[in-house]
């Protein structure tokens with residue numbers, strides 16, 4: 310199963326990607342991590358990525374695509390992948406299609422975790438973390454038993470400074486701006502799967518699995 314994952318900050322995308330990766334035995338490929346890895350590994354592409362990043366430039370699409378191509382050639386991606394963080398615009402989406410055609414691994418679907426912005430703001434602004442054990446709470450959806458104290462160790466919980474409303478609105482705005490054309494792009498290809506991302510993590514996982522069912526069946530048949 311080969312999918313691109315689209316979801317706003319706070320949509321639970323990371324958690325769901327991890328679950329999908331475990332369930333279907335395919336790697337979760339986050340381009341941010343991939344770039345850091347390539348830099349650390351010191352490959353030719355990694356070196357070029359480092360140069361761009363050190364100079365404060367964006368890493369070019371060519372380099373990112375090259376690194377994605379290298380990653381997909383590893384054996385753990387034989388059964389597919391979950392791509393997270395790329396593409397971010399339709400030019401990149403087109404280039405990705407071209408690459409995937411070339412290596413005969415066309416995309417099955419673009420999975421959009423769809424959630425109302427007001428709900429997202431509530432989720433994100435309500436977040437509290439424990440500096441001791443890193444547990445995450447939410448005053449709206451998953452409050453600690455005692456006000457502002459970690460259930461496990463009683464440590465005073467903290468609110469991250471970038472979890473304030475205006476920062477979050479800005480992040481959501483950026484997300485909406487780049488995602489809108491991508492939604493249109495994949496929708497036109499009839500590859501867009503929209504999943505309602507409100508509710509509990511388990512509920513969302515169930516919806517995603519259901520949406521992805523057609524692709525798991527195809528894979529079993531062809532094996």
Ligand SMILES: [Zn+2]
Pocket residue numbers: 439440441442443444459460461462463464
């Ligand atoms: Zn704690």
